[in-house]
Amino acid sequence: MKFGILVNEGPYQHQASDSAYQFTKAALEKGHEIYRVFFYHDGVNNASRLTVPPQDDRHIVNRWSELSKAHNLDLVVCIAAAQRRGMLDENEAKRQGKDSNNLAEGFRISGLGQLIEAGIQSERLIVFGD
Amino acid sequence: MLHTINKSPFEANSLETCLRFVRAGHSVLLFEDGIYGALKGTRFESLITNSLKSYKFYVLTPDIEARGMRTENVIDGIEPVDYAGFVDLAANNERVQAWL
């Protein structure tokens, strides 16, 4: 089965990102394909390179980066939602004249069309939100 | 169709609204804070028990246990599943609708 995943909430504030991660991991372990994980609304904050969560708890951002690396996942952060919330990759930062960028490894910024495409190309789209 | 509910029925009306649109052959998964709707002894128990006559209900065990409950606390007829079971439910139903 080819799954598309939509994550609507940011790290820690809601369980959405955790649930999405556990689902994605379980799906991969079962041999399914994850077409794309799309981060929208505050979900874009799951891509922040600057999080420093307490050592004795899960590192949500790194966990996604590592899963992405291990399975060649396509983790996409919506550009419109990202711009609103100050989530920029190097290119975007330059384009917008900002003095810094903060996108973590394993994520890429792209348009909402990627979400629609995930809906079209996946066999199942699962939404995790509030 | 697989319906997913992640909010407590005491906090949001997601469970109640979802049940207005469930149809024969559909499944409902309670997870995250939605698991509180799966527990015995709440004012939602009869709503669920009634609905169980027509639809399949599932509850995510990790979310039950995280919140200090165990499967013994779950209404009879609701099937506990783990994340692998959640994946199976998503795969075996034609589409998934999240009631946030």
Next chain:
Amino acid sequence: MDEQEVIKKFLYVNRKAPYGTIYALESLEVVLIGAAFDQDVSLAFIDDGVYQLKNNQQTSVTSGIGMKDFSKTYRALEDYDVEKLYVDKKSMEERGLTKDDLIVNVEILEDAQMAEMMEQQDVVLSF
């Protein structure tokens, strides 16, 4: 030979009021961008989501909440070939709203009709 373009039925489910959270605005943005993909799009407004379509929204910067009023965008949806706007009857009645209170033409559906419409969809996006 041209690859057959896939057309899926997309349903956007809106259950939250506008302005208190961003879900109404950002879900509308998905609909607008999504329009370019020529899919078969429906919007459902249920529970507080019906308030998204309320007319007379005023969000003045000088004397109001100072947020962008995006309600007129619902009227522009038909320019994007997004014309299937379904509103839940019970949600309207519970809130004392009628069609006259809304900024755009909609089809009001009973439970069974809404469920039937949902059953037809391929992809359901909730916000």
